[in-house]
Amino acid sequence: MIRVQEQDFDIGTELASLTDGKTTVGGLGCFVGLVRDMANDEQISSMTLEHYPGMTEKQLEAIEAKARDRWPLQDVLIIHRYGRLEPGDRIVLVATTSAHREAALESCHFLIDWLKTKAPFWKLEASETGESWVAARDADNEAADRWSADRPK
Amino acid sequence: MQLLYFGWVRTRIGIGRETLELPPDIADVKSLVEWLKQRGDGYREALEDLTVIRVAVNQEMVDLDAEIAPGDEVALFPPMTGG
Numbered sequence: 001m002i003r004v005q006e007q008d009f010d011i012g013t014e015l016a017s018l019t020d021g022k023t024t025v026g027g028l029g030c031f032v033g034l035v036r037d038m039a040n041d042e043q044i045s046s047m048t049l050e051h052y053p054g055m056t057e058k059q060l061e062a063i064e065a066k067a068r069d070r071w072p073l074q075d076v077l078i079i080h081r082y083g084r085l086e087p088g089d090r091i092v093l094v095a096t097t098s099a100h101r102e103a104a105l106e107s108c109h110f111l112i113d114w115l116k117t118k119a120p121f122w123k124l125e126a127s128e129t130g131e132s133w134v135a136a137r138d139a140d141n142e143a144a145d146r147w148s149a150d151r152p153k
Numbered sequence: 154m155q156l157l158y159f160g161w162v163r164t165r166i167g168i169g170r171e172t173l174e175l176p177p178d179i180a181d182v183k184s185l186v187e188w189l190k191q192r193g194d195g196y197r198e199a200l201e202d203l204t205v206i207r208v209a210v211n212q213e214m215v216d217l218d219a220e221i222a223p224g225d226e227v228a229l230f231p232p233m234t235g236g
Contacts, residue, residue, distance in 0.1 A: 033236050050159055052228060055212035080235065092236055112236055119235035120209070120228075122160035133161045136232035 001076065002060040004051065006083040009093060018075045018097050025074055029104035030095040031112045037087035039134070042127045047134075049082040049091070052120035056080070063114045067096070070110070071103040078111065080119065113143045154223055156189075158199070159230035162206070165199035175223065182208050183217045185227065205231055 003009075011032060019025050035047050064076045079093040094111045098104040123134040156171050163169045179185050186206070190197045200206060208215050209228040221227055 050163075052157070052159055052209070052212070052230070055209055055228070058212055116236035117233055120159065120230065120233050121235035122231060123234050124160075133164075133231065134234050136234055140234075 001078070002057055002064065003077075003079045004053075004056050004060070005079065005081060008081070008090060009079050011090075011093065014077060014079065014093060015095060018077060018095055022074065022097070024099060025097045026099045027101040027104040028095060028097045029101070029106075029108035030093065031108050032090055033092040033112070035085045035087050035089045035091060039125050039127075042129065044087060044125050044127055046084055046086050046126045047091075048084045048124045048126070050122045050124065051080075051082045055120050059119050060115065063111060063118060066114070067107045067111055071096075071098065071107040073098050073103060073107055076107070076111070078115070080115070080121065082121070110147050113140075113147060116140045117144045154221070155226040157226065157228040159228065161231055162199045162229050166195045180220055181217075182210070182215065182219050182221060182227070185221060186217070186229070200229070207232055 015028060015030060019028055037044055060078050060080065064078065067073060067076060074097045077093065077095045081091055085091060094108050096104045096107045117136065117140050124131055125134055154173055154175055156173060158166050158169055175185065176188065179188055186200050186203065190200050203217060207230050208217065208219070210219055210221055210225050212226065
């Protein structure tokens, strides 16, 4: 399930909804991305996330489908926020459930690596010296590509 | 044609969305970008370096040589930074 929203989410509630009453689930993998207070040695006061409504949901659904092709998953939940966030705020939640831990953990890692470079979001950081757009990192592209090079399971 | 701009492409051009009537000889993304660059300094500055421009046509990622048609929604933006 994909949710693109401005409001915050409660991690406990979201994770419980993936597992409550689902006794075939053996493991849940999750990743939460947060706004850091430093970028390039500068104190960040806020980060504003812009996205491409419509395409964002499509891309995230396509990424979820890729994960489901590759691992035997029960539920997939991706919540991605947009709008103005401050250091410490939650940005993204990725959670997957499966009968076994390997599928849950690997697919969760795959999903966050892929959505970093394939989901249409852009980040504008504000500091004392002004505003600047966050540049894409080569390391993020390499992390996403690593999954393409891996032998499909 | 519906054109959408995001990230620093949007801030350099100065608007996030516009509807433009294109000359009939513009049939692919590359020629669209070249044509847009003639429209002003903001466009030229935004679209100067094509290695950092990503394109979606009707919300699907495409290459610069992809074909475009008058009813398409074309979005131009920097590399994505989700997560």
